[in-house]
């Protein structure tokens with residue numbers, strides 16, 4: 001199978017769904033129509049995965065999309081607790097366990113608040129995970145180039161920003177809808193920690209994004 005700009009049908013829908021699950025930003029409309037937005041998302045994904053960037057979704061791109069987790073695995077070592085932590089009883093009515101992925105390099109105070117948000121959401125039955133935390137200037141420049149971000153002043157560069165998703169959906173399926181309950185719960189939890197939630201932004205709603213206020 002080889003999909004490219006102009007392709008249509010259910011395999012294109014599947015491709016769009018997979019790209020969303022892998023964090024396509026902005027999330028793609030699942031319409032089975034391989035247009036410019038899908039082309040950009042394919043190229044961004046190929047770039048991220050080190051696949052030849054040609055906008056053609058063939059065996060290699062599909063294989064990577066079907067095979068991997070929500071994001072390219074980070075090279076750095078995982079923490080000793082096997083990458084998971086358990087909330088201390090008393091923090092939350094039920095003891096919850098949340099994945100500690102992508103927290104490396106975050107500002108310590110911000111990181112603690114992000115962990116509190118993860119626990120709060122897990123306590124509500126969600127499967128929250130940080131899809132992306134610290135970003136290098138090169139990664140940010142690439143996102144700006146591809147039109148996924150508008151600023152080189154991102155909180156992600158300072159370790160003061162994180163994107164939190166439910167790992168079952170990422171930005172796909174029901175989470176493609178910005179009114180999805182998970183996003184609402186994330187906003188409530190972020191505000192309770194004194195953080196800024198991207199879903200409150202007027203111009204560029206970014207429902208997965210939370211960041212520390214900067215003075």
Ligand SMILES: [Zn+2]
Pocket residue numbers: 156161162163206208209210
């Ligand atoms: Zn973000």
